[in-house]
Amino acid sequence: MIEVQAVSHQFAIGKKGRERIVPVLHHIDMHVKQGEIVAIVGRSGSGKSTLLNLISGYIRPTIGDIRVGGRTVTKFSEGQWADFRLEHFGFIFQSFQLIPSMTAFENVELPLVLKGVGLAQRRKRVNDLLERVGLSDCAGHYPGELSGGQQQRVSVARALVLNPPVVLADEPTGSLDSDNERQLLALIGELNREQGITFLMITHDEQVAEVAHRTVLLQDGRIRPRPHGSGFLSNGIGQADSPAVWQASLNDEESRR
Numbered sequence: 001m002i003e004v005q006a007v008s009h010q011f012a013i014g015k016k017g018r019e020r021i022v023p024v025l026h027h028i029d030m031h032v033k034q035g036e037i038v039a040i041v042g043r044s045g046s047g048k049s050t051l052l053n054l055i056s057g058y059i060r061p062t063i064g065d066i067r068v069g070g071r072t073v074t075k076f077s078e079g080q081w082a083d084f085r086l087e088h089f090g091f092i093f094q095s096f097q098l099i100p101s102m103t104a105f106e107n108v109e110l111p112l113v114l115k116g117v118g119l120a121q122r123r124k125r126v127n128d129l130l131e132r133v134g135l136s137d138c139a140g141h142y143p144g145e146l147s148g149g150q151q152q153r154v155s156v157a158r159a160l161v162l163n164p165p166v167v168l169a170d171e172p173t174g175s176l177d178s179d180n181e182r183q184l185l186a187l188i189g190e191l192n193r194e195q196g197i198t199f200l201m202i203t204h205d206e207q208v209a210e211v212a213h214r215t216v217l218l219q220d221g222r223i224r225p226r227p228h229g230s231g232f233l234s235n236g237i238g239q240a241d242s243p244a245v246w247q248a249s250l251n252d253e254e255s256r257r
């Protein structure tokens with residue numbers, strides 16, 4: 001589903017002509033199969049967000065290619081990216097990123113409005129999703145009237161509204177208390193099982209490992225193997241994933257069809 005192939009990335013910071021090069025990711029090979037829940041873990045500054053931004057096309061790798069659903073997205077123009085992103089990715093953020101002046105219903109509906117979907121279809125889709133995330137009673141509430149857990153469930157509904165095969169989540173439980181965190185992770189697990197949605201999640205949260213099929217550890221911009229039995233984040237090393245697991249098994253898109 002997502003193949004990151006020999007990707008390295010560096011940022012240039014500072015004034016033009018006097019830039020300083022900051023290498024952030026080094027030769028990343030990672031394959032996420034359709035229907036997997038993969039957690040990306042690693043210390044602050046290890047390059048997790050950069051990797052997610054590369055996969056979602058907000059930045060382009062300095063070296064290497066990324067394929068999503070069999071297409072080499074690193075070759076896309078900005079216009080191609082905008083369409084592709086809408087169709088293929090839903091996003092969940094630590095800070096929810098709901099529009100405060102819109103109700104829960106309107107926040108979930110917005111991507112459908114932008115896509116030009118008709119009113120009746122929009123109503124059905126949004127109501128179905130709000131019901132799915134357990135928020136039918138809160139459709140008319142504004143984000144400020146909802147708890148953090150409820151807001152995050154609205155943002156899950158919004159992420160799913162265009163039916164993307166992949167959800168990219170950056171610290172989805174980072175702002176939640178432990179009860180809401182558990183509920184959100186259970187919801188992610190259910191959505192994955194029911195609908196085969198692929199989740200790629202950045203996390204510092206050990207609970208996420210319980211719902212993730214595997215974790216990928218980034219350390220100083222490199223993927224590291226994770227020996228069995230060690231802690232999740234304590235020493236930056238956790239449960240094992242053989243590098244072989246990360247190898248591309250090609251033609252994932254074929255198996256989706």
Ligand SMILES: Nc1ncnc2c1ncn2[C@@H]1O[C@H](COP(=O)(O)OP(=O)(O)OP(=O)(O)O)[C@@H](O)[C@H]1O
Nearest residue numbers: 011013022024042043044045046047048049050051
């Ligand atoms: N746009 C940018 N320009 C320059 N440097 C950047 C940029 N974005 C990220 N970096 C640098 O790249 C490195 C990795 O950052 P990144 O945000 O990917 O790490 P992270 O693992 O997601 O960290 P955190 O867990 O704190 O969110 C950091 O040193 C950061 O300062």
